[in-house]
Amino acid sequence: MKASVIVFPGSNCDRDAAVALEAAMGQAPTMVWHGDSELPKSDLILLPGGFSYGDYLRSGAMAAHSPVMREVVRRAKAGTPVLGICNGFQVLTEAGLLPGVLMRNATLRFICKDVLLKVERNDTRFTSAYELGEVVRFPVAHKDGSYFADEDTLDRLEGENRVAFRYCEASGAVSEAANPNGSRRNIAGIYNETGTVLGMMPHPERLIDPALSGTDGKKMFASLVETLH
Amino acid sequence: MSGAAKAVRAAEGLSEELVAEHGISPDEYAQLLKELGREPTLTELGVFSVMWSEHCSYKSSRVWLKKLPTSGPQVIQGPGENAGVVDLGDGQAAVFKMESHNHPSYIEPYQGAATGVGGIMRDVFTMGARPVANMNALRFGAPDHPKTRHLVAGVVSGIGDYGNCMGVPTIGGETNFDPRYNDNILVNAMTVGLVDADRIFTSAAKGVGLPVVYVGSKTGRDGIHGATMASAEFDDASEEKRPTVQVGDPFTEKLLLEACLELMAEDAIVGIQDMGAAGLTSSSVEMADKGGVGIDLDLDRVPCREEAMTAYEMLLSESQERMLMVLKPGAEPIAERIFKKWELDFAVIGETTDTGHFVVRHKGVVEADIPLPALAHAAPLYERPWVKRETLPVIAPEDVKAPKSILGALERLMGSAHLASRRWIFEQYDHMVMADTVQRPGGDAGVVRVHGTQKGLAISCDVTPRYCAADPYEGAKQAVAECWRNITATGAQPLAITDCMNFGNPERPEIMGEFVGAIEGMVEACTVLDFPVVSGNVSLYNETNGVAIPPTPAIGGVGLIADIADMADPALKNDGDMLLLLGGGPGHLGQSIYMQVMEDRLAGAPPPVDLAAEKSTGDLVRGLIKAGAVSAVHDVSDGGVLVAVAEMALAGDRGVMLETPPPDMPAHACWFGEDQARYVVAIAPENADAIHKAAAVGEVPVRVLGTVGGDVIALPGERPLPIATLRAAHEDWLPRFMAHG
Numbered sequence: 012m013k014a015s016v017i018v019f020p021g022s023n024c025d026r027d028a029a030v031a032l033e034a035a036m037g038q039a040p041t042m043v044w045h046g047d048s049e050l051p052k053s054d055l056i057l058l059p060g061g062f063s064y065g066d067y068l069r070s071g072a073m074a075a076h077s078p079v080m081r082e083v084v085r086r087a088k089a090g091t092p093v094l095g096i097c098n099g100f101q102v103l104t105e106a107g108l109l110p111g112v113l114m115r116n117a118t119l120r121f122i123c124k125d126v127l128l129k130v131e132r133n134d135t136r137f138t139s140a141y142e143l144g145e146v147v148r149f150p151v152a153h154k155d156g157s158y159f160a161d162e163d164t165l166d167r168l169e170g171e172n173r174v175a176f177r178y179c180e181a182s183g184a185v186s187e188a189a190n191p192n193g194s195r196r197n198i199a200g201i202y203n204e205t206g207t208v209l210g211m212m213p214h215p216e217r218l219i220d221p222a223l224s225g226t227d228g229k230k231m232f233a234s235l236v237e238t239l240h
Numbered sequence: 241m242s243g244a245a246k247a248v249r250a251a252e253g254l255s256e257e258l259v260a261e262h263g264i265s266p267d268e269y270a271q272l273l274k275e276l277g278r279e280p281t282l283t284e285l286g287v288f289s290v291m292w293s294e295h296c297s298y299k300s301s302r303v304w305l306k307k308l309p310t311s312g313p314q315v316i317q318g319p320g321e322n323a324g325v326v327d328l329g330d331g332q333a334a335v336f337k338m339e340s341h342n343h344p345s346y347i348e349p350y351q352g353a354a355t356g357v358g359g360i361m362r363d364v365f366t367m368g369a370r371p372v373a374n375m376n377a378l379r380f381g382a383p384d385h386p387k388t389r390h391l392v393a394g395v396v397s398g399i400g401d402y403g404n405c406m407g408v409p410t411i412g413g414e415t416n417f418d419p420r421y422n423d424n425i426l427v428n429a430m431t432v433g434l435v436d437a438d439r440i441f442t443s444a445a446k447g448v449g450l451p452v453v454y455v456g457s458k459t460g461r462d463g464i465h466g467a468t469m470a471s472a473e474f475d476d477a478s479e480e481k482r483p484t485v486q487v488g489d490p491f492t493e494k495l496l497l498e499a500c501l502e503l504m505a506e507d508a509i510v511g512i513q514d515m516g517a518a519g520l521t522s523s524s525v526e527m528a529d530k531g532g533v534g535i536d537l538d539l540d541r542v543p544c545r546e547e548a549m550t551a552y553e554m555l556l557s558e559s560q561e562r563m564l565m566v567l568k569p570g571a572e573p574i575a576e577r578i579f580k581k582w583e584l585d586f587a588v589i590g591e592t593t594d595t596g597h598f599v600v601r602h603k604g605v606v607e608a609d610i611p612l613p614a615l616a617h618a619a620p621l622y623e624r625p626w627v628k629r630e631t632l633p634v635i636a637p638e639d640v641k642a643p644k645s646i647l648g649a650l651e652r653l654m655g656s657a658h659l660a661s662r663r664w665i666f667e668q669y670d671h672m673v674m675a676d677t678v679q680r681p682g683g684d685a686g687v688v689r690v691h692g693t694q695k696g697l698a699i700s701c702d703v704t705p706r707y708c709a710a711d712p713y714e715g716a717k718q719a720v721a722e723c724w725r726n727i728t729a730t731g732a733q734p735l736a737i738t739d740c741m742n743f744g745n746p747e748r749p750e751i752m753g754e755f756v757g758a759i760e761g762m763v764e765a766c767t768v769l770d771f772p773v774v775s776g777n778v779s780l781y782n783e784t785n786g787v788a789i790p791p792t793p794a795i796g797g798v799g800l801i802a803d804i805a806d807m808a809d810p811a812l813k814n815d816g817d818m819l820l821l822l823g824g825g826p827g828h829l830g831q832s833i834y835m836q837v838m839e840d841r842l843a844g845a846p847p848p849v850d851l852a853a854e855k856s857t858g859d860l861v862r863g864l865i866k867a868g869a870v871s872a873v874h875d876v877s878d879g880g881v882l883v884a885v886a887e888m889a890l891a892g893d894r895g896v897m898l899e900t901p902p903p904d905m906p907a908h909a910c911w912f913g914e915d916q917a918r919y920v921v922a923i924a925p926e927n928a929d930a931i932h933k934a935a936a937v938g939e940v941p942v943r944v945l946g947t948v949g950g951d952v953i954a955l956p957g958e959r960p961l962p963i964a965t966l967r968a969a970h971e972d973w974l975p976r977f978m979a980h981g
Binding site: 024064067220 | 397400401404405406407489490491492494495581582583666667668669670671672673674675676677678680689804
C-alpha cells in the first residue's frame with residue numbers, strides 16, 4: 012500500500028499522520044508539498060490536521076485552492092480513497108468533495124479533549140476493523156469543528172447512510188451533552204456518495220499507542236491497510 | 241507610536257525631556273556622551289534607550305544573577321544564549337527557556353500573551369531545536385476584580401491560538417488568583433525543544449565580510465519601545481500604551497520555524513538570532529558583539545510593511561516573527577530558495593565588518609555609528625540599595641481554627657479559586673499534537689516522549705507567590721524545591737531550570753531586598769538539589785501607582801525519564817492499594833491554602849524547606865518508581881496531604897478509606913498543613929515492608945494514610961465525601977466563574 016500525506020503551509024499534524032500510517036503500513040508515506048502539481052500514485056491520500064494558511068479567510072479555504080488539490084480532487088472522483096482529519100476535513104468541504112461546512116465551536120473556544128464516538132458504518136475501507144455501533148475514544152482539537160449543513164443535506168446524508176461517526180456518551184447514546192462543539196445531529200465525520208472520501212474532526216492518529224493513553228485510532232489505519240493493500 | 245513619530249520630527253538638538261522620555265537618566269546620558277564622544281543622533285538615542293533599558297541590559301539584576309549556579313555535567317549551554325541546553329544522552333539535547341510578557345498582556349491580553357508564546361518559541365528554534373512542549377505560569381488578580389475575567393479569557397485564548405497554530409503541545413502550567421496582581425498580571429511562557437547536541441546554533445557572528453540576512457515577516461511600526469515600556473512601572477494612563485503591544489501571526493511563525501529548521505540542516509549558517517525585544521537593534525548588536533566583529537546595516541533593504549518608515553522606527557520596531565542570520569559566504573542562494581519556498585521575506589541587509597562599530601545607513605545618511613562595546617558592555621550596572629525583609633513568626637497549628645468537619649473543609653478547599661480544576665484553561669490548549677504527550681495536563685508535571693525513543697521529558701512550572709510574599713528567601717527555595725519534586729514525582733531525574741524573575745520597582749530598597757532574598761534562596765536550593773539555572777528572564781517594575789506584585793520567581797524545570805514505561809502519575813489505579821505519606825513535618829499552617837480559604841487571611845511564616853530532607857525523600861521516591869514499587873505518586877504542596885489524596889482519587893476515579901491520624905498534632909494541621917519535602921504514594925500492601933526499610937535508610941518518615949477503594953473519601957467519625965460531589969466542586973468553579981462570575 013502506498014499513501015501520500017499532503018503538506019500545506021501551516022499543516023501541523025502531518026508528522027503524526029505519517030507516524031500512524033508507517034506504523035500500520037510498515038513503510039513511510041510520501042509527503043507531498045502543496046505547491047506540487049504532481050501527486051505520486053497513491054492508494055490513499057491523507058489531508059492532515061493543522062492550520063493551513065493560518066485559517067485565514069476561512070478554515071481550509073485557501074488550501075482548497077492549492078495546486079496539488081486539483082489532482083487530489085481528480086483522484087478522489089476517480090475513486091482513490093481520501094481521508095481528511097480536522098483541518099483536512101475543512102479542506103475537503105471547501106474543495107467541494109464533501110458537503111457542509113465546519114463552523115466556529117458553539118462555545119466559541121478551542122477545545123482539546125478526548126471524546127467518544129459512535130461508529131455508524133463498518134462497511135467502508137476506513138472502518139472495517141470496528142464493530143458497527145462500537146463506541147470509540149478519539150481526541151478532538153479544534154476551534155472550528157461545528158459541522159453544519161442545511162436540513163435537506165443532513166436528511167440526505169442520513170438517508171444515504173453517509174454519517175461516519177457521531178459524538179456520543181459511553182452508552183452509545185447520541186445526546187447534546189456528548190456534543191463538544193455544537194455539530195448538527197452530533198456529526199463528527201461524513202463520507203462522500205461512494206464511501207471513499209472520509210472527513211472527520213476527531214484525530215484517530217493521536218491514539219494509536221498505549222503510551223498515549225489509548226489505541227482506538229489504530230483500527231482505522233489497520234482497516235485501511237487491510238482493505239487497500 | 242505617536243511619541244516616536246514626534247521624536248523623529250524633533251531631529252536636532254536633543255532636549256532633556258526627549259532624553260527622559262527615552263527612559264535615560266541624566267547620569268546615564270552623561271555616560272552615553274562619554275562613550276560616544278559626541279552628541280547622539282536621535283536614532284542613536286533610540287538605540288541606546290533600548291539597549292540600556294532594564295529589559296535588555298539587566299542593569300539592576302546582573303550583579304545578583306551572577307551568583308546563581310549555572311553549571312554541571314548535564315549543562316551544555318548555560319545563560320547567555322537565546323535559551324539553555326541540557327544533555328539528554330544519545331547525542332540529544334533539550335533547549336529551554338521561560339520568558340515574561342507581563343506588561344503587554346495586561347494592556348492587551350490576547351496579543352500580549354500570544355506574542356509572549358511566539359517569542360519564547362523563537363528563542364528555542366533559533367538554537368536549532370524543534371519546540372516539543374509549551375508551558376505557562378499565569379497570575380491574575382482577585383476573581384472578584386472587574387478586570388480578571390476579561391484578562392483570563394484574553395490571555396488563555398491568546399496562548400492557545402498561538403501554540404495551537406504552531407502545532408506545539410501546551411502540556412501544563414499553573415494559574416493563581418491573588419488581589420496583589422489586580423493591576424499587574426503575570427504571563428510567563430516556557431518552551432522546551434529538542435536538538436541533536438552537535439547541531440546547536442548560536443548567535444555569534446564570527447567572521448568579517450559575511451552577509452547579514454533578514455528573514456520572516458516585514459517590519460512595521462508595532463511594538464516600538466516595547467522594551468522601554470517593560471522597564472517602567474504602570475500608572476493610570478498605562479492603557480494608552482496599547483499601540484506599543486505587538487501583534488502576533490502564528491501562521492508566519494510556523495513557516496519561519498520550518499524554514500529555519502530546513503536551512504539549519506544545510507551547512508549555511510554562521511550565527512542566528514531572533515528579533516525579540518528591541519528587534520533589529522538588539523539582534524544585530526548581540527550577534528556582532530558575540531562574534532567580536534562590527535556590523536553595517538543598510539536599512540533601505542529592510543522589508544517594510546508600512547511606507548516611509550524612518551531609521552529610528554525600523555531599528556526599534558518589535559514586529560514579530562523575524563530573524564536575523566549571518567550566513568557563510570555564498571550561502572545566500574540556498575537560504576533564499578528555502579525562504580521563498582515558505583513564502584517568507586528574505587533580504588541581505590548588511591555585512592559583518594572589522595570596525596567594531598554598529599553602523600546604520602538609511603537613504604544615503606549614516607543614521608548611527610556606535611562602538612559596539614558602548615551598547616553591549618558599557619550599559620549601566622547598578623548595585624541598588626536593598627533592605628532585608630523581617631521574617632514573620634511561625635504560627636502554631638493551634639492558632640488556626642479547626643474546621644467543623646475535615647471532609648467539609650476539603651470540599652471547600654478543592655472548590656476554591658486556588659485549588660479548583662484548571663480544565664477550562666488547558667482544554668483550550670492543544671496538548672496532544674505531535675502525538676508524544678505521555679502525561680497530559682493536570683498531574684504533577686507534563687511529560688512528552690522524546691520522539692522516536694522511549695525517553696521522556698518531564699516539565700513543570702512552579703512558584704507559590706503567597707510564600708514568597710511572606711519570605712522571599714524561603715519562598716524561592718520552595719519554588720525550586722517544588723519544581724524538583726513535581727519532576728521527581730513522574731520518576732524523572734531533574735536536570736536544570738529556567739527562571740522568570742517577576743518583581744516590582746528595583747529602585748525601591750524593599751523590592752530590591754525581595755529580589756536579593758529570592759536569588760539567595762534559589763542559589764541554595766539549586767546547589768543542594770543539583771538543579772542549575774541554564775536560562776532565564778527578569779521582569780521588573782511590575783507595579784502600579786507604587787503598589788508592587790508579590791515577589792514571583794517562577795521556576796521552570798526539565799527532567800529526564802530514561803524509559804517512559806517506568807513513568808509514574810497521580811491516578812489511583814487499584815482497589816486495595818495502601819496510601820503512604822513519605823516525609824514528615826509539624827503540620828505548618830502559616831500561609832496555607834487552608835488558612836486563606838477557611839479564615840480568609842494569610843499570616844505568619846511560610847513552611848521552611850529542609851533541602852536535605854527534600855533530596856533524600858525525592859531520591860527515595862524516584863528509586864521506588866524505577867523499581868516499580870509504587871502504583872501512583874503525587875507531590876504534597878498547596879492544601880497539604882488531604883488535597884493531594886483527593887487529587888489522586890479524582891485522577892483515578894477511586895475512593896479512599898483514610899485512617900485516623902496520630903494524635904500528636906491537631907487533625908487539621910495533619911491533613912492541611914503544607915510541610916515540604918513530602919509525597920503521597922500508592923503501593924500494593926505486600927510492598928509495605930520493603931518501602932519502610934528503604935525509607936529508614938534515608939531517614940524518611942512514613943505514615944500509613946489509608947486504603948484505596950470505593951467511591952467516597954471516608955474518614956472515621958465523619959460523613960463520607962462522595963467522589964462525584966468532590967469532582968463537581970473541583971470542576972465547577974472555573975467554568976462558572978468564566979460564565980457568570
